[in-house]
Structure formats: C-alpha cells, structure tokens
Amino acid sequence: MANPLANEQALYDKIKDEKITVPLIIWDLMYRYLGDEISAITQITLSYWKYNEPIPVSDAKKIKEHTKKINDMVRKILHHEKIMDEREKIEELKNSNTKLSPVIHELFFHYIGNDVYGIELIVGFYLDPSDENPIPVEDAQKILNKTSTMKQFMDRLREATQQEVTIIGEEAS
Amino acid sequence: MDKSRIKILIVDDEEDIAHFTAKILQYDGFTAFKAMDGAQALAIFEKERPQICLIDVHLGYSKIDGMDVLRKIKATDKNTECIMITRITDKDTIAEAKKLGVKEYLLKPLASEQWLEKVHVAVNALQGGAK
Numbered sequence: 624m625a626n627p628l629a630n631e632q633a634l635y636d637k638i639k640d641e642k643i644t645v646p647l648i649i650w651d652l653m654y655r656y657l658g659d660e661i662s663a664i665t666q667i668t669l670s671y672w673k674y675n676e677p678i679p680v681s682d683a684k685k686i687k688e689h690t691k692k693i694n695d696m697v698r699k700i701l702h703h704e705k706i707m708d709e710r711e712k713i714e715e716l717k718n719s720n721t722k723l724s725p726v727i728h729e730l731f732f733h734y735i736g737n738d739v740y741g742i743e744l745i746v747g748f749y750l751d752p753s754d755e756n757p758i759p760v761e762d763a764q765k766i767l768n769k770t771s772t773m774k775q776f777m778d779r780l781r782e783a784t785q786q787e788v789t790i791i792g793e794e795a796s
Numbered sequence: 797m798d799k800s801r802i803k804i805l806i807v808d809d810e811e812d813i814a815h816f817t818a819k820i821l822q823y824d825g826f827t828a829f830k831a832m833d834g835a836q837a838l839a840i841f842e843k844e845r846p847q848i849c850l851i852d853v854h855l856g857y858s859k860i861d862g863m864d865v866l867r868k869i870k871a872t873d874k875n876t877e878c879i880m881i882t883r884i885t886d887k888d889t890i891a892e893a894k895k896l897g898v899k900e901y902l903l904k905p906l907a908s909e910q911w912l913e914k915v916h917v918a919v920n921a922l923q924g925g926a927k
Contacts, residue, residue, distance in 0.1 A: 658904030
C-alpha cells in the first residue's frame with residue numbers, strides 16, 4: 624500500500640478546518656469510473672486468490688487494462704482542463720470550471736496514483752513480453768491490499784469532506 | 797440448505813465484474829448467472845428465478861437501468877433478496893430501493909470479500925424465511 628504521507632494528518636485537518644469539499648461531479652466520476660475499474664481488479668484477483676490459485680496471464684492482462692483505465696481517469700480528474708473526451712461527464716467537468724483543492728489533489732494523487740502504480744509494477748513484472756508468467760498467490764494478495772487501500776482512501780476522503788455525502792447511509796437506513 | 801440450489805443473479809455492465817463475481821459465487825457453491833444489461837437481467841430472472849440478485853444501479857448505456865430491474869423483480873416476486881451496488885451520490889435511488897424492500901447495499905469500489913459477506917447475509921435471510 625502507499626506509505627502514509629508525512630503531512631497526512633495535517634492535510635486531513637486542513638480539509639476539516641477549512642471545510643474543503645470535493646465537487647459532486649468529481650465524486651460522481653470517481654465512483655462511476657474508478658469504482659468500476661477498482662472493483663474489476665478486485666474481483667479478478669479475488670477469484671484466484673480466494674482459491675489459492677495463481678492469476679493466469681490472460682487475466683493478468685485484464686488487470687493491466689483496468690489499471691490503464693484508472694490512470695487515464697486519474698489524469699482526467701486531476702487535469703480535466705487539458706483533455707478532450709466525448710464522454711458526457713468529462714465534458715460537464717471541463718465546462719464547469721471546477722477546481723480540485725490542492726489538498727485533495729495531493730492526497731488523491733498519492734493514494735490512488737501510488738497504489739495503481741504498485742499494481743502496474745506487480746502485473747508488469749509477470750507480463751514481461753519475453754517471459755510471461757502467472758501472478759503467484761502472494762502477489763495477488765498484494766494487489767488486493769492495494770485495491771483495499773484505494774477504497775479506504777476514498778472512504779476516508781468521503782468522511783473528511785462530508786458535506787454532501789455522509790447523510791446517504793443514514794437516509795437509507 | 798444446499799448451496800447449489802441457491803440461484804444468484806449478478807447484474808453489472810462491467811463485464812469483468814459480472815464474470816468474476818459469478819465465478820467466485822460458483823466456486824463458493826452457489827448457482828450464479830450474470831447479466832450485463834437490464835433486458836438480459838430480466839430475461840434471466842424470468843427463466844431462472846434467482847432467489848438473490850446483486851444489481852448495479854448504473855448499467856451504462858442499457859435502456860433498462862438497475863432501478864428498473866429492481867422494480868420489475870420486486871413486482872414479480874417481492875421475496876427476492878436484492879443487494880444494490882451503488883455509488884455514494886445515489887441517495888435518491890438508495891431511498892427508493894429501501895422502500896422496495898432492499899436491505900443491503902454495496903458501495904463501489906468493491907474491495908476484499910465484504911460483498912460476499914452481504915451475499916451470506918441474504919442467504920441467511922432466505923433460510924430464515926424458509927423456516
């Protein structure tokens with residue numbers, strides 16, 4: 624998992640003290656696209672890890688594709704002003720002049736960016752074109768740890784920037 | 797209850813999520829079906845009558861979204877245990893799903909085996925109802 628930032632608590636305190644929020648449209652993008660890609664990596668990995676089996680090369684390649692999509696989406700969320708994309712939400716984001724707080728930017732890049740990079744490294748190691756190999760169970764465990772960390776980060780960020788979202792569970796209960 | 801007699805339908809427009817979730821459930825002993833859009837989900841529901849459905853609220857470009865699937869399933873058989881897979885921004889749909897009798901929710905991204913625990917809760921609810 625990504626190592627905690629040295630100033631992590633200070634960043635979360637700043638979010639709380641300054642009531643920094645994440646625009647709803649960015650939450651929507653995060654959960655719509657990142658949510659699907661992270662979930663797909665989890666389910667592929669879990670379907671082998673749970674039964675103590677290595678991930679075959681064919682499915683390791685699927686994980687690699689999902690990490691590419693996450694990277695692409697992270698880039699779009701963090702630098703949406705620079706992108707061209709036909710997807711409706713991206714257009715909406717581009718047109719909204721929405722700015723992501725630098726604090727959120729730092730946390731988001733650190734946690735999602737590093738964990739996706741970590742998964743890419745693991746998968747890339749076993750998908751070396753000259754010698755492709757299944758991903759062993761112990762490294763599948765590392766991939767699951769990273770998807771869990773990404774979810775934990777999103778949950779913690781959601782709690783820290785609570786204004787629009789924390790009421791949902793209570794309203795549903 | 798023999799696990800293989802419990803039919804579970806997974807509805808998710810992301811193919812890898814639907815496929816590998818079904819695979820895990822099959823390994824776990826359940827009979828699992830997958831659907832990638834609303835029409836396919838309803839067709840499988842009509843044919844197989846699964847007792848448990850995991851339904852993603854957002855089915856991409858499907859003409860029938862996850863909430864439509866839930867409404868039709870509940871209108872056909874209100875005892876079907878449905879677990880909705882949602883995003884945090886879905887508060888209105890979550891409220892409606894609750895009114896339709898949905899007790900369990902999963903927030904994407906799915907991580908670890910938390911989702912499987914929810915399935916087991918639904919299985920226990922079925923078994924409780926069967927007593």
